[in-house]
Structures are given as structure tokens and as C-alpha cells.
Amino acid sequence: MSTVDPLRWPAIANVPTQGRTRRRARKAESEFAYACEQADLSLEGPEADLTVLEDALFLRIADAGWLGLAESYMAGEWLSSNLPHVLQRLLETGYAPKSSARPKGLFDARATPVDLLRLSAGEGLFGYASVFSSGVPTTERVTLTPPGRGKMKHAQPLSVEVTTLSDPTIVERLDQADAQARALSTLLDFADVGTGTYLADLPAQTPAAALAAIARNATVDVMSCDDELLAELEAVAAQAQGAIEVCALPGPLPEPGRLRRRFDAVVNVDGVEAMDPGALKTWLHACEELLVPGGRVALQTLVGTEELKPLDSALDVLRAYLAPGWHGHSMESLLHAMNARPGLRPQEALVFGGHYVEGLRLQRERFEAHAREAAALGFDAVYRRLWIFQLALKEALLRAGLLDAVVLSATLQPRRGV
Template structure:
């Protein structure tokens, strides 16, 4: 704990020790031990699945539930040689410690630091998604009824083509770069990006999409309010011979009606899951405004399954430190949100969670092997443990069937003549 900067990490540096928390910590300890027993996780012995180094773990769990579990890991109070397995088993047993309710925040469009992308994903600089070559696609057309409740009312049932990629057969570390490039290519294919396409990447999360689109002879506008990413993108634009324009946004998303240009396609990577409901509606409305008739939207995002609902608090560490607006929407909810925009019509879905999770594993292992480089770049021990925990948590959520990964395409329908 002496190495924790209290100004940067106040919740990590200060263990909650109020009287009521201490009383609840005993119960938290017994519940955690029972959950580990039910999950088949050992706490002692040479082959222990996890080791508790400080009793502060139980004070944190008593105070903040899953967030406390994560913050205790960030503080170095417990460790595991197989963190994704431990988290997956706890999730599969339904471990859901009570915590003080913390409201979800608003989308802030923060991007992963580029240096972290390099250490986790390599020079491809693609954040999480991977599509390996060994998946077998199966396609079916599904029909979704209009939402039964809420403000979103589709006049007609929604029909969409869903392709599911089977899990990759053999995944090796050398496959990582190709799998990430294939994921970018798949997203651009779904947006019908090719020679002459005018593409908007908003809000941008990585230079990878723009670089791949330029290689297809497209012209790209990238928009972001993240200063570090904007600086990286401007360096790319200086070598792109006019094919890339960087737009620094004053806020997370463009203000509705302020964009005067029209685009053939709009893409989003790792953005939708981080958007609160208002931000998602604004983003979709912006897509509708800036697309030419017949233009395409393509997005890649994580989606929730029904089983996530009682375990949604497991995501609190993402909301607290990485994406305050993180929402566990289902694929159906995302599709209905798109369809709720008068001009947008969902066209197709690619479900590829089995590939995404293997990409996460490779990125986590790569980052774990480059922690010295991360430290040299200024990422302290707490941040490094946070990064490892969030990668392991997403991996566990996917393997436990609580999250899935999808790419969704939609088109802007031409307005009918009156």
C-alpha cells in the first residue's frame, strides 16, 4: 500500500474501516469463502487458485461488493495465477455480494491510451476484437417483436440476418495480429467501405480503423475528444496525403446538427457498450443526420445476455475507472435502439464472442509479459493491475455466457416522396 498514490487512487489508498463495514466484513469473508468452495477454488496450498494477502479484501467487499473485490486486487491484497478462471468460476456460482449502490455515469468517450494498445494489442493498435480464420459461419434470419415496454416502439417486427461464428479451433500468439486485422476488415466490409467511400469514425477509439480504410482508398474523418488519441491520429494524418482528417470534439459526441458533411458510412468500435442511454440515442441520431441515403452504419460492441442481470454489479469496476456510462445492453436492445431511429434499418449481425474472448486472452498475456515496459511508460502498479483485471473480467464474463460480442450493420433508408 505504500506505493499507492493517494491523490490518484484515493479509493485504493484508503481501506474502508467504519464500524458498520467492520461488522459486515465478517459476513463478507464467510460468504466469499463459501462462494470459493462452491466454485471449486482453493485458497490454500501450493496450488491455490487465489491467495488472500490482506484481510482488507473483506472490508472492501463489505463496502463495495464486486468493485471492492476489484479494488482489492488493484491494491495487491490478493492475487491469482489464473485470474480469468477465478473470476469465471465466481460468476458461474452467482457470487453477487451486496454493496452500496453507485449510480451509473455518463459516456465520456475516453480512449485506451495508445501506449497500452501497443503493449496489449501490438502495432495493429486494435483494442479488443479479434476474428480468427478457423471460425465456421452459420446464418439464420430472425424476427424480433417490437419492445413490449419502454419508449422504443417499433411499428413492425424487426427482421435481421444473424451470422454466428463458431469458436476458433486452434489459437496461437502469432495469430493475434492477423485476427485483429480480420476484425477491422470485417467491420469495414459490413459498412461497405471501399474505393471512394467517405467514412466517419465517431467517436474514434483507435487509429486502426482509419488506417485500414485508407488502405481501401477511402477518405476518412476521425472524431474524438481524447487529447492523446487526437495527437496520435494527427501524426497519422500528416502521412495520409489528405485521405484522413482529424476532428477534435469539444465533448464526447458531435453536437446534433453541427456536422455539415455527409458520409457514405459511419463506424464505431468499442463505443456502444460504454454509452449511457442518452449518448446512444445522440450517436444514432448523428448517424442518421450525416449519412447519405443508402449509407451504412457498422458498429462493434459487447452485449449482455439475460444471465448478466443479477450479476451486473461485476461491471462496476469498468464504470468506476474506465467507462462510466458502461451499460449491459442485449443484442436485441441495441437492434431496437437502431430501429427506433426513423431512417435507420438494421441489416445484419455477426456474433463472434468465441473469437473475441480468445483475443482478450492473447492481449492479457501479452500485457502481462510487458509490464516492465508499461512501468517505464508511467503506468503504475495499480493501473497495471486494473488493466489486467478488466481484461480478465471481460474474458470471464464471455466464457461464463454473461456477455457476447457482435458487429451490427444498418442502412439509412431513402426518404419517401410525399
């Protein structure tokens, strides 16, 4: 704990010791031990699945549930040689420690630090998603019934073509860059990006989408309010000979009616999962305003399954430290949200969680191998453990069937009478 900066990490530096928390800690300890037993996780011996180094772990769990479990890992109070396996087994047993209610935050469009992307994903800065060359696609047309509430309850059933990629058969470390590039290429295919396309990346998360698009002879506007990313985007644009324009947004998303340009396509990479419902509505409204008739919007994101709902608190560490608006939107709710816009009509979906999770594993292993470089770049031990934990958590959630990964697309229908 002596290495924890209390100004930067107040919740990590200060173990909760209130009387009520102390009284609940013993119960938290017994419940954790029972969950580990049910999950067939060993806590002792040379081959222990996890090792508890300090009893502060149980004070934190008693105070903040899954967030406390994560913060204890960040503090170095427990460790595991196979963190994704431990988290997956706890999730599969339904481990859901009680915690004080903490309100969910709002989407702030913060981007992953570029240096972290380099250490995790490599110089391509592709982000999280991967599509490996193995895996068999299966396509079916799915009819989705509108949710029976609000304005959607009188809507017509929604028919969408859904392609599911079977799990990759062989995954090696050397496949990482190619798989990430293939995921990005898939997204651009869904947006119908090609020669002459005028594309908006809103809000941008990395320069990768823009670089892949100009390789297809498209012209790109990249939009963000993240200062560090904007600097990186400006450096990339300076080498793109006018094919990339950087647009600094005053806030996470453009206000309706403020952007006057029109685009053939709008894409988003790894952003929608971090949007609260209000931000998602604003983003879809912006897409509708930005597109020309017949234009396409395509997004790549993690989605929650029905099984996630009772274990949603497992995501609290993401909300607390990385993306305050992180929301487990389901694929169906995203498609219905698109369809609720007057002009947008969902077209197709790709489900590829089995590929995404293998890419996460490779990124986590790559980052662990570059821990010294991360330290040299100023990411302290707490941040490094946070980064490893969030990668392992997403991997565990995917393997446990609580999250999936999708690419979705919709088309802007021409206005009547036009």
C-alpha cells in the same frame, strides 16, 4: 499499500473502516469463502487458485461488492495465477456481494491510452476484437419482437440476418495481429467501405479503423474529444497524404445539427458498450444526420446477455475507472434502438464472442509479458493490475455467457418523396 499514490488512487489507498463496514466484513468473508467452495476454488496450499494476502479484501467487499473485490486486487491484497478462471467460476456460481448503491455515470468517450494498446494489442493498435481464420459461420434470419414499452410497443417485428461464428479451433500467439486485422476488416465490410467511400469514425478509439479504410482507398474523418488520441491521430494523418482528416469534438458526441458534412458510412469500434442509453440515442441520431441516403452505419461492441442482469455489478470496476457509462446493452436492444430511428433500418449481425475472448486472452498475456515496459511508460502497479483485471474480467464474462461480441449494421433509408 506504501506504493499507492493516495492522490491518484484515493479509494485504493484508503481501506474502508467505518463501523458498519467492519461489522459486515465478517459476513463478507464467510460468503466469499462459501462462493469459492461452491466454485471449487482453493484458497490454501501451493496450488491455490487465489491467495488472500490481507484481510482488507473483506472490508472492501463489504463496502463495495464486486468493485471492492477489484479494488483489493488493484491494491495487491490478493492474487491469482489464473485470474480469468477465478472470476469466471465466481460469476458462474452467481456470486453477487451486496454493496452501497453507486449511480452509473455518463459516456465520456475516453479512449484507451495508445501506449497500453501497443503493449496489449501490438503496433497495429487494433483494440480488443479478434476474428480468427478458423470457425464456421452459420446464418439464419431472426425475427425480434419489439419491447412492450414506450414508443416501440406498437412497432412491427424486426427481421435481421444473424451470422454466428463457431469458436476458433486453434489459436496461437502469432495469430493475434492477423485476427485483429480480420475483425476490423469485417467491420468495414459491414459498412460497405471501399474505393471512394467517405467514412466517419465516430467517436474514434484508435487510428486502426482509419488506416484500414484508407488501405481500401476510402477517405476518412476521425472524430474524438480525447486529447491524447487526437495527438496520435494527427501524427497518423500527417502521413496519410490527405486521406485522413482529424476532427476535434467539443464533447463526447457531436450535438445534433452541428456537423454539416455527409458520409457514405459511419463506424464505431469498442465505443457503444461504453455508452449509457442517452449517449446511445444521441450517437444513433448523429449517425442518421451524417449519412447520405443508402449510407451504412456499422458498430463492433460487447453486448450483455439476459444472464448478465443479476450480476451487472461485476462491471462496476469498468465504470469506476475506465468507462463511466459502461452499459450491458443486449444485441436485441441495440437493433431495436437502431430501428427506432426514423431512417435507420438494421441489416445484419455477426456474433463472434468465442473469437473475441481468445483475442482478450492473448492481449492479457502479452501485456503481462510487457509489465516492465508499462512501468517504464509511467503506468504504476495499481494501473497495471487494473488493466490486467479488466481484461481478465471481460474474458470471464464472455466465457460464463454473460457477455457476447457482435458486429451490427444498419442502412439509412431514403426519405419519402426523394
